[in-house]
Amino acid sequence: MANIQQVAQKAGVSVATVSRVLNNATSVSPATKRRVETAIKDLNYEPSMLGRNLRNSESRLLLVLLPSISNPFYTEIINGIQNTAIANNYNILLCETDSNPERENIYFNMVKNKLADGIISMDPTVNMQKLNELAENHPVILCSEYEEGGCIPYVTIDSEQAAYQAVKHLIKLGHEKIALINSDEKFLYARHRREGYERALKEFHLPIHSEWIYHSKQLDFQDGVQAIRRLLQLEEKPTAVFAVSDTLAIGALKGMNVKGLQVPHDMAIVGFDNISFSNMTNPTLTTIEQPMHKMGVIAANMLMSSIKGEQVESIILDHELIIRESTMG
Amino acid sequence: MANIQQVAQKAGVSVATVSRVLNNATSVSPATKRRVETAIKDLNYEPSMLGRNLRNSESRLLLVLLPSISNPFYTEIINGIQNTAIANNYNILLCETDSNPERENIYFNMVKNKLADGIISMDPTVNMQKLNELAENHPVILCSEYEEGGCIPYVTIDSEQAAYQAVKHLIKLGHEKIALINSDEKFLYARHRREGYERALKEFHLPIHSEWIYHSKQLDFQDGVQAIRRLLQLEEKPTAVFAVSDTLAIGALKGMNVKGLQVPHDMAIVGFDNISFSNMTNPTLTTIEQPMHKMGVIAANMLMSSIKGEQVESIILDHELIIRESTMG
DNA sequence: ATGAAAGCGCTAACAT
DNA sequence: ATGTTAGCGCTTTCAT
Numbered sequence: 001m002a003n004i005q006q007v008a009q010k011a012g013v014s015v016a017t018v019s020r021v022l023n024n025a026t027s028v029s030p031a032t033k034r035r036v037e038t039a040i041k042d043l044n045y046e047p048s049m050l051g052r053n054l055r056n057s058e059s060r061l062l063l064v065l066l067p068s069i070s071n072p073f074y075t076e077i078i079n080g081i082q083n084t085a086i087a088n089n090y091n092i093l094l095c096e097t098d099s100n101p102e103r104e105n106i107y108f109n110m111v112k113n114k115l116a117d118g119i120i121s122m123d124p125t126v127n128m129q130k131l132n133e134l135a136e137n138h139p140v141i142l143c144s145e146y147e148e149g150g151c152i153p154y155v156t157i158d159s160e161q162a163a164y165q166a167v168k169h170l171i172k173l174g175h176e177k178i179a180l181i182n183s184d185e186k187f188l189y190a191r192h193r194r195e196g197y198e199r200a201l202k203e204f205h206l207p208i209h210s211e212w213i214y215h216s217k218q219l220d221f222q223d224g225v226q227a228i229r230r231l232l233q234l235e236e237k238p239t240a241v242f243a244v245s246d247t248l249a250i251g252a253l254k255g256m257n258v259k260g261l262q263v264p265h266d267m268a269i270v271g272f273d274n275i276s277f278s279n280m281t282n283p284t285l286t287t288i289e290q291p292m293h294k295m296g297v298i299a300a301n302m303l304m305s306s307i308k309g310e311q312v313e314s315i316i317l318d319h320e321l322i323i324r325e326s327t328m329g
Numbered sequence: 330m331a332n333i334q335q336v337a338q339k340a341g342v343s344v345a346t347v348s349r350v351l352n353n354a355t356s357v358s359p360a361t362k363r364r365v366e367t368a369i370k371d372l373n374y375e376p377s378m379l380g381r382n383l384r385n386s387e388s389r390l391l392l393v394l395l396p397s398i399s400n401p402f403y404t405e406i407i408n409g410i411q412n413t414a415i416a417n418n419y420n421i422l423l424c425e426t427d428s429n430p431e432r433e434n435i436y437f438n439m440v441k442n443k444l445a446d447g448i449i450s451m452d453p454t455v456n457m458q459k460l461n462e463l464a465e466n467h468p469v470i471l472c473s474e475y476e477e478g479g480c481i482p483y484v485t486i487d488s489e490q491a492a493y494q495a496v497k498h499l500i501k502l503g504h505e506k507i508a509l510i511n512s513d514e515k516f517l518y519a520r521h522r523r524e525g526y527e528r529a530l531k532e533f534h535l536p537i538h539s540e541w542i543y544h545s546k547q548l549d550f551q552d553g554v555q556a557i558r559r560l561l562q563l564e565e566k567p568t569a570v571f572a573v574s575d576t577l578a579i580g581a582l583k584g585m586n587v588k589g590l591q592v593p594h595d596m597a598i599v600g601f602d603n604i605s606f607s608n609m610t611n612p613t614l615t616t617i618e619q620p621m622h623k624m625g626v627i628a629a630n631m632l633m634s635s636i637k638g639e640q641v642e643s644i645i646l647d648h649e650l651i652i653r654e655s656t657m658g
Numbered sequence: 659a660t661g662a663a664a665g666c667g668c669t670a671a672c673a674t
Numbered sequence: 675a676t677g678t679t680a681g682c683g684c685t686t687t688c689a690t
Contacts, residue, residue: 019669027675047668048443050382050383051667053682054681056668094424098411221605250609280579281610342661383666386666664685671678
């Protein structure tokens with residue numbers, strides 16, 4: 001790869017002039033400009049981002065942290081982020097942490113080292129202490145999962161209210177024994193969704209059975225299968241299930257299929273997220289839709305504002321209950 | 330962020346000595362080393378990757394190009410790549426191109442500019458000419474999709490043989506009217522899978538109906554739904570379907586459900602990839618399993634070898650037919 | 659064992 | 675309009 005020196009030499013000008021041509025500075029005569037451009041083409045020259053970043057302290061690269069790309073929930077958010085970033089001449093790099101703190105650290109360092117201009121974290125397992133430290137001096141935005149009372153701006157939905165609506169929907173259908181397939185309550189969203197679940201039950205004077213609350217370590221399909229297997233072993237079985245993610249719900253639905261249960265007749269189920277799969281299952285899945293694309297767009301805009309040094313406010317977006325076959329008796 | 334200068338000053342040594350401590354060079358006295366380490370801690374110093382890369386021409390970052398993260402097929406491959414990379418002290422950055430050449434170009438530039446050490450492309454829409462150019466001077470590996478007779482090393486499976494087996498399986502079950510839901514035949518894998526499909530039909534003296542071959546623009550679920558809708562409008566309807574991706578197959582399956590068709594009784598279906606969702610459908614999906622994790626591991630190893638300057642050979646891995654309910658009468 | 663200094667590729671302030 | 679030069683943070687050769 002040729003460098004700016006060689007271009008300058010070939011064009012018979014100084015490196016400064018080449019730099020000016022590269023950056024569209026005005027004060028270059030048309031003739032010189034043409035000579036430089038020819039040299040650039042001839043040498044197949046492309047400016048080094050490394051040198052440029054080192055000088056400018058700007059990379060126009062954004063990092064997106066997520067625990068795992070296997071959950072389709074993230075897909076649509078990422079599209080939103082990506083579209084917005086590209087439109088503003090930024091690029092994004094997806095960083096899968098696998099909930100591994102060491103890996104996380106490498107990505108944090110990329111920001112500290114000016115290899116990236118900012119970071120959007122969608123990783124609920126993120127080390128909040130480290131992230132807060134990073135956020136003191138660098139642009140950071142939280143998307144979906146956030147820290148209550150924390151300093152980092154976030155975009156999310158009202159999980160408590162959404163869960164409340166989902167469960168209320170089941171109650172209105174006549175269900176009184178409603179199970180919750182939750183994830184680990186170390187996550188804020190899991191605590192919120194449980195609160196919404198309990199609020200709905202309480203409002204209708206239904207008892208809260210702790211054995212009807214299952215905590216899943218992960219959010220894979222197989223975890224949903226496992227969850228429903230457990231719930232169906234109970235003495236007093238639930239007649240409906242609310243799962244805090246579509247992946248869990250789809251696994252649970254499969255588990256019901258396998259047991260020969262008719263959904264929703266024998267058992268109803270509601271998921272959460274509205275991932276594209278949820279409309280492909282048989283029966284299709286009732287779920288809470290999160291405005292994923294919009295969340296991505298907003299997160300990206302927030303981050304870019306933050307990079308510009310502007311103050312940004314956290315936002316809570318609207319969700320929506322999507323009623324499909326899994327609750328349509 | 331403190332820099333190496335400040336650390337040197339604080340420790341009362343030169344920057345060279347700090348650098349030596351950082352890089353575990355031997356010739357530093359224990360006492361000096363301790364002083365430097367204290368200064369590093371005190372200042373919370375972390376070396377700048379930018380400065381380091383500029384100097385070393387090494388980033389220990391690998392780029393992974395993919396058209397879209399929404400296809401779960403890529404997920405497992407990425408895990409394989411990631412695990413292997415991490416184990417060798419490399420990190421990976423996921424680059425979604427959305428089949429957009431401009432975006433592609435930015436990532437190519439990252440490699441040219443030493444911001445990344447090499448690239449694994451899983452993008453069938455990649456601009457092969459540009460990629461070949463890049464590969465002349467930089468480590469590049471193709472994964473899954475490749476170029477026949479090209480210069481870039483690849484890891485893939487035998488798509489023709491896999492398709493042949495899938496279709497033969499349907500024929501052995503007694504099907505004589507077998508449709509193919511293919512993707513765009515500008516992709517090599519699509520051409521190969523069609524060839525395998527045709528070879529099986531020919532071997533059993535079954536006619537090739539061009540109207541039973543559907544070409545889908547994309548690989549989303551909805552495209553599968555659309556495909557089967559078309560095939561069911563035909564005068565002479567097929568009794569079985571082979572789809573070149575699980576996402577298409579799952580969409581098609583959904584389309585059959587909607588039409589009230591019993592699978593596999595009324596219509597059998599075979600997919601391709603064995604994504605995790607293919608075991609969650611009702612009925613579960615017969616499919617060709619690609620060794621995705623292994624492909625990722627091998628691709629990463631090939632790339633790292635290539636970075637070391639070693640010669641690497643292309644590899645074709647084994648696939649396997651996974652028989653599930655969608656073809657079990 | 660340690661330091662001084664060059665240089666990786668680039669941009670921008672200053673000079674002409 | 676164009677050139678000269680310092681310096682971004684680091685590593686490494688060459689001195690000492």
